[in-house]
Amino acid sequence: MPAPDLSTRAVYALCISKTASTTKARLQALEEDVVNAADQFEAAASTADLHTLGSLKTNPSDEEDRTQLKKNYTQRLTSKDHPARDVYDKLKIEVSLCPLCAHRDVETLDHQLPKSQYPLLAVVPSNLVPACRSCNTLKSDAGPKGAHDQTLHPYFDDIGKEQWLYAQVHEVVPACVSFRVVPPPSWDSVLVARVRWHFQTFDLAELYGNQAGRAMTSLRYVLKRKAPSSIPGYLQDEAEGGADEDPNSWKAAMLQALAGNAWYINGGFALE
Ligand SMILES: [Zn+2]
Structure with missing residues (x-):
């Protein structure tokens, strides 16, 4: 399926648009790191090298920064009365069938690299994949350790039509x-x-x-x-x-x- 036509910078700006001024300043200071992380993620996803992004796990190191980045997803992008919710809904309706199991209905978004480990990627559109709830739950929160344990990413991996x-x-x-x-x-x-x-x-x-x-x-x-x-x-x-x-x-x-x-x-x- 095609990658979403959404800019990381615009989605991030929308997520932080309604935060209190001190939180907003904190998150604004992280904007370039988020955009750079998205670029690194997209380059690695297109060559099946997501396991090489380990350095993103420790960035940022400040706990409050990490918490606020994760809240961009849990309290802003997914919140029904937040302007960023439109992005969540748009990503979710791209397909009706979960692209991970090709069977159940889409009910949520799955982080290809988990936000708990990669907070800079919490609201990066190319890291957000429509999914059914079961697939979302079954995926580990650890992220890949090597080339072999990367699940397929529907935006970047096209395995063709040959029977497998x-x-x-x-x-x-x-x-x-x-x-x-x-x-x-x-x-x-x-x-x-x-x-x-x-x-x-x-x-x-x-x-x-x-x-x-x-x-x-x-x-x-x-x-x-x-x-x-x-x-x-x-x-x-x-x-x-x-x-x-x-x-x-x-x-x-x-x-x-x-x-x-x-x-x-x-x-x-x-x-x-
Ligand atoms: Zn599924």
């Missing part, structure tokens, strides 16, 4: 599927590690497995009403339709796995 999400059918009663990451050969080792980390951080195997379980219950009723000879073609058509829409949706991966499993097609689907 696959499902596997388990021939049990009732039938179920599980999901895994199978990286395309074109990905480098850092991207492979990051996608696996993202998948694990947001519990996507569990989320997609639960969704697939429900979808397969509905599918059982549909398939039971069909002539057995029509089932392979039906599942193949459904799988192709799903892949056309998004080859990396849990539904497309599930249908692909079901359409390719002889046990399921030949009656496994009906067992319960």
Whole structure:
């Protein structure tokens, strides 16, 4: 998804616009540091190097400065009666589906680098990603330690359209599927590690497995009403339709796995 078309300086100015004069002077003195931190963040995010920004964690060192920077988010940007709230709402409505799990509705904003560790980035627009509440909660507050443990950033990471999400059918009663990451050969080792980390951080195997379980219950009723000879073609058509829409949706991966499993097609689907 495109990065928000908002300037860090303008958003910061809006956040501090209604603060008391002593707090305002304190925050005005930090403005250049915030703008510089945003520049560093954007450069590092575009090369998957967010783990190199450790020096931002200790800046500023003054505790009250750090507290006020965090309040720019918790008491200003998110506050319903603050002029900066418009920015929060604008960022939130950029997409309706959470870009981190690609499944649940957007309910909040997630800090790509947590404000508790990186207070200078608390209201930097490119560090604020629309997210569902579950993804927001599941992400650690520690920030990345290396290249491998950076979750994908929807504004900076485009992993292309090649299929990487696959499902596997388990021939049990009732039938179920599980999901895994199978990286395309074109990905480098850092991207492979990051996608696996993202998948694990947001519990996507569990989320997609639960969704697939429900979808397969509905599918059982549909398939039971069909002539057995029509089932392979039906599942193949459904799988192709799903892949056309998004080859990396849990539904497309599930249908692909079901359409390719002889046990399921030949009656496994009906067992319960
Ligand atoms: Zn989510």
